[in-house]
Amino acid sequence: MAGSLSSLDACEVRMIDPDRVESVRSSMPIDDDINVLSDVFGLLSDQGRLRLLISLLESGELCVCDLAAATGQNESSVSHALRLLRAHRVVQVRRSGRMSYYRLADSHVRLLLDLGLEHIGHAVTVRMHDGRRS
């Protein structure tokens, strides 16, 4: 946990260009927002979770065991990962009998994934389950 920016009185800190520093600090999001943002990126920073999210991005909706098969992980790991993603409202569950079907639930994350995939030169394949792209 970092020191809160808002309660920092600029003492004890050397600066070269105080005006610019002040400008940057005034436009810096508040601690809570920085926290939310770093958390979101943190959710995308694990290979296993990333594979899960990419799978859901491509396929729209998948059950746990299919996600495990598609991403090459055991079902326990997948379940743990999905729990985390669920807690952060990144994915959404639909339960049907003893099956659980997961889908992406956050459009911002979808965009981040798209951008990320583009970053590595990966064309996102056709999909039109509930969202965009034809």
Add this chain to the structure above:
Amino acid sequence: MAGSLSSLDACEVRMIDPDRVESVRSSMPIDDDINVLSDVFGLLSDQGRLRLLISLLESGELCVCDLAAATGQNESSVSHALRLLRAHRVVQVRRSGRMSYYRLADSHVRLLLDLGLEHIGHAVTVRMHDGRRS
């Protein structure tokens, strides 16, 4: 480190919808790309680094002590963080005398930051140091 997907022979794994699983697996980026991508997100997943990058996004170029002042971190932490970011080609240094001036060096990361800031409802302020936005 996760088990490589490419060398997974689909045995021992139960599936509900094999066709869809195969479709997802065939469109999954290779291990190396997944790795690169999760690394990038990982770099953005720390509050301190995120503050640094946002500062550079807003201000264009800043020296280490100004970055420390702007983000509320001590200079050692900042230097360590910048080293990491430098190693991943996310930032770039310009040395002038005993000062080091850092700037963003990856347009993809810039876009991810923009998207992230938009995600938390933070309007990116005017900047036209070397890049976009008027």
Add this chain to the structure above:
DNA sequence: TGAACGTATGAACATACGTACAGATATGGA
């Protein structure tokens, strides 16, 4: 040349994090 300064680095430490194993829960069918 030596001291002050800005920055970079190494090592040590505490903690967070992902993973695996065991077991629990819940649903469906014989």
Add this chain to the structure above:
DNA sequence: TCCATATCTGTACGTATGTTCATACGTTCA
């Protein structure tokens, strides 16, 4: 009711990660 299936959960363990402290490096100026 009993068992198999699909998913979920708790715990424990090893590793990765961020932070701090001390110190080293290179530059500027007296």
